[in-house]
Amino acid sequence: METQRLVLPEDLNHLGFLFGGRLLAWVDEACWIAASLDYPHCQFVTIGMDKVEFRHSVREGTILSIHCEKENEGNTSVRYKVEVVDRRNPSAPPIFATQVSYVSVDDTGRKRKIR
Numbered sequence: 001m002e003t004q005r006l007v008l009p010e011d012l013n014h015l016g017f018l019f020g021g022r023l024l025a026w027v028d029e030a031c032w033i034a035a036s037l038d039y040p041h042c043q044f045v046t047i048g049m050d051k052v053e054f055r056h057s058v059r060e061g062t063i064l065s066i067h068c069e070k071e072n073e074g075n076t077s078v079r080y081k082v083e084v085v086d087r088r089n090p091s092a093p094p095i096f097a098t099q100v101s102y103v104s105v106d107d108t109g110r111k112r113k114i115r
Contacts, residue, residue, distance in 0.1 A: 001034040001069075004087060007062045018058035023084065023096060024049070026066060031080040031100040034068040039078070039114055044102040047077065056086075056095045063087035064095070076111040077103045 005026050013019040028046055035044050058064070065087040072079040084096040106112045 001030065001037065002065060002067045003030050003033075005064045005066065007058055007060055007064065009060055012060055016059065018062070020052075020054055023054070023058070023064075024052065026064070027082050027084065027096065027098065028100060030066040031068045031082055032102065034070070034080055035078055035102050038070060039104070042104040042112070042114055043106070044078075045105055045109075047101045047103050049101075050099040052098065054096055055093060058086075058095060065090070068100075071099060073114065075113055075115075077101055078114065 007018050011018055011022045032044060032046065036042070063086070065085050066082065067085075068080045068082045070078060071081045079099050079101045081099050082097065083094045085094050086092055104112045104114050
């Protein structure tokens with residue numbers, strides 16, 4: 001799954017760059033949507049991101065492309081590989097890349113099998 005985000009003034013930190021927490025939220029949301037579309041009968045919660053390393057700064061007006069791809073499926077969890085690139089410069093190295101893991105839960109928050 002792929003989605004795009006436009007970096008707006010309210011997304012910037014005090015130095016005028018994209019706030020890292022905002023990017024993490026966008027990544028989590030995009031991968032959660034991918035998992036929910038792949039497994040519509042499941043309720044997912046985020047259990048972790050493998051690595052958080054911002055490789056390039058991002059300025060206002062940048063169009064980000066967030067690409068999520070299923071990498072691994074367990075009994076109750078699923079992991080997605082995600083890359084974030086500058087849409088106008090797709091040949092440049094990714095701005096951010098990680099793996100996001102989700103666990104399927106029931107209404108009480110207990111783990112539930114995916115299949």
